[in-house]
Amino acid sequence: MSSTWAVAAVTAALRNLLQAQVPARDPVLSDLTVTTRTPDVARKSVSGSSLNVFLYGTAVSAAWRNQDPTSARPGEQATPPLALDLHYLVTAYGRDDADQDAVSHRVHAAAMAVLHDHPVLSPDELILGGDLADNGLAGQVERLRISPLPLSLDDLSKLWTGFATNLRVSAAYEVTVVLIDSTVPGSAALPVLARGAQDQGAQTILGAAAVLTALLPPVPQPAAVQGQVVSVTGSNLTTVDTVLRFTSLWQPVPPAVQLAPVELVPLAGPVPGQLLVTPPDRTADPKAWGTWVPGFYTAAAVTRTAGLPAMVSNAVALALAPAITLSPHAPATVSSGGTLTLTCSPRIGDGQRVSILCGNQQVRPATLTNPAPADPNYDSTPTTLTFTVPAMAAGTYPVRLRVDGVDSMPVTFAGAVPAFDPAQQVVVS
Known part of the structure; x- marks a missing residue:
């Protein structure tokens, strides 16, 4: 299981590789020092030829991001590991700032030759001591590959501008892929003991649904x-x-x-x-x-x-629609501003929006009463409402009850043509 020390372990493994292989390849570079500092301080307190390995960026691996977790079997759920591609800038330095003997070029070439001949970090090279001993990279399923990362002059210029120091001869490399395992516990379903009721298997229904x-x-x-x-x-x-x-x-x-x-x-x-x-x-x-x-x-x-x-x-x-009955019937007679009683079937529920339309005017009920559930006649008792007839000219007007946006039907179809139901009219005197 790779830990959060994995990135630091890769940097240390690269440093160890270059420190061991570059002097062996070019004896003139026996005094080589390999550092892992930011480029602006890479040469501080360092004498002689040197290499600086700087991790300047990380990227999430697109290929591994969509892979199923290796720790989960089919049908199980687990969080995939964090898959990182590491981007390094390898910078070469000569023995002094003047660098008249172009030693920096020899350092640069030797470092690139070593990385060219050593494209994969072996598990043994990832076994480190100290705090990095438990990095877990040696056991990850994917090997760590070192590849050149081409950068244009413009990209290099932007990088070194961000470092706030003078541009030096350097090369970029990508190390992929570092897998840092998730600490989120996975879940696994229990074995299936029966398929369907009494282990009858899946049910199949022929024919289309209604x-x-x-x-x-x-x-x-x-x-x-x-x-x-x-x-x-x-x-x-x-x-x-x-x-x-x-x-x-x-x-x-x-x-x-x-x-x-x-x-x-x-x-x-x-x-x-x-x-x-x-x-x-x-x-x-x-x-x-x-x-x-x-x-x-x-x-x-x-x-x-x-x-x-x-x-x-x-x-x-x-x-x-609610069905209403006015009291008295056929038709009810009341003066403008008087009170009229009606019943509603089915009963109106608590919280429903209720209004009464008398002619073309809309009013709120003055009272709304439902029977108590303990009432022996509860099952057959409708809702009772009272309302005040609005000020309007004398005449005969249909009365409608609106509940949650649905109006009662003030029309009867008993005759040859539809007509307003006299039982749902009020005569205003």
Whole structure:
């Protein structure tokens, strides 16, 4: 396991290599000193010929960055090692600043010849003493390769300008790749003892899943009403082992009081690719009626086959309108500024946005009352609201209730043509 000492160990190994090999190659350079300082102080307190090995940059290895960790088996997770390419500048110096005998050129050539003949650092050369003893490079899976790194005159000029010293004869090298192992622990899944329930293996379901396109009320109106048949259109629709799941988009207050999805068994429609479903009203099924609130829903077809996972279709939108009753009925008569009472079915949930439209004017309810859950008639009792009739000219006006953006239906389709329902009108005197 390579440690954070790995970079320093590579620098020390390069220094040791040059210190041992350059004088052996050229006896004139027997007094050679190899340093690892910054170029601006490389010659301080150094006499005779010298080489300076300076690490001027590091780069993350693009090839190793995307490799799977060598410590992880297929299916396991682990953090890959930090893979670094090290960039060194090797600078040659003569015996004095005048360097009349061009010794620096001999140092430079000898150093390049050594690195040319020694392109790989062996594991033995990476075993060092002192603080660098535990660098771990000798055991890494990738060998350390030394390659010339061509630099243009412009690149060299920029480097030496940054060093704030005069340019000297030098060569750049890349040492790749240094792998510093991550300390983040990996994870390995336990062996698989069974595939599927009772080791039955993977479940395969033939045939396409149901796809819904729309939920349509029985008449051309923007929302459905409880007790009315809703047509479900789509493809691959069936009534076998299938229910329609309705999920309210209402965000209750407090959030812990979440409305559970409602599932209804559909009937086959009159044409292929069509199902029929009826949200229950208060008279047909009071308990099921109480599980709904006015507002927007998503609907999806859920097919459950014994021993197989459920197949769920895409979801489509459905608006469920509140149904209201005014008191007194047909039509209610009240003076401008008077109070009118109405009931709403299904019950309004806590936190839903509620307003009343009287004619073309919108008002807030004065009171909104739901029965207590302990009430013996809770399952069949709607929400009761009162509101103050706004100032308006005498006449007959339709009344609508808006809950979470969905309006009640003030129209009746009993006659030859649609008409406003007298039971949902108020006469202002």
